[in-house]
Amino acid sequence: MAAIKIQSLKDVARAYLQTFGYSADNITERDLDVFLGMTPLQTDSASEWVKRADLIFFRYAQQIFGDIFEQQQLTAYFKLIFTLNQGSTQCSIQGLIKGEIPAALLNKMRQSRFLNAPQYHFEQMKPQVIDEPHWLSRMFSCFKKGQKE
Numbered sequence: 655m656a657a658i659k660i661q662s663l664k665d666v667a668r669a670y671l672q673t674f675g676y677s678a679d680n681i682t683e684r685d686l687d688v689f690l691g692m693t694p695l696q697t698d699s700a701s702e703w704v705k706r707a708d709l710i711f712f713r714y715a716q717q718i719f720g721d722i723f724e725q726q727q728l729t730a731y732f733k734l735i736f737t738l739n740q741g742s743t744q745c746s747i748q749g750l751i752k753g754e755i756p757a758a759l760l761n762k763m764r765q766s767r768f769l770n771a772p773q774y775h776f777e778q779m780k781p782q783v784i785d786e787p788h789w790l791s792r793m794f795s796c797f798k799k800g801q802k803e
Contacts, residue, residue: 663690663700663703664683664686664690666700666703666704667686667689667690667703667707668681668686670689670704670707671685671689671747673733673737674733674736674737674741674742674750675736675737675740675741675742676742676747677742680742680747681747682747684748685747685748685751688748688751688752689707689747689751690703692710692751693706693707693710708725708726708729709725710751710753711729711732711733712725712728712729712732713753714732714753714755715728715729715731715732716728717753718732718760718763718764719731719732719764719767722767735763735766735767736750736763738766739759739762739763739766741755741759741763744756744758744759745759
């Protein structure tokens with residue numbers, strides 16, 4: 655398993671952008687400054703910053719896919735669909751950060767939309783009549799079990 659040494663929020667932001675398929679070599683200091691500027695913090699908490707970044711991409715995902723999942727699921731779904739469609743080769747890092755995703759990529763992402771299961775639909779179940787077997791059929795079933803052995 656690879657280990658990441660985190661020294662600052664820039665390291666966290668770099669690792670976060672890598673989840674979209676961008677290589678660490680292609681992420682510039684300017685990209686990181688823009689990304690960190692979009693999610694201002696009162697503290698230097700990495701987990702709080704990640705929550706704010708997830709919220710940004712959750713809003714983008716809502717615009718593209720609608721409300722098909724809860725927040726964490728939809729954010730992960732957005733990252734998955736973006737990565738599967740090689741979004742890192744079609745969209746610049748700053749374009750992704752600002753939500754300026756090319757129309758061709760947006761169309762591909764919308765077409766790639768899938769659901770793991772249909773939506774739930776609950777309704778009142780009507781009582782079912784249970785037919786009780788006749789006593790003769792029970793008696794004959796006992797004889798049949800004896801023949802099989």
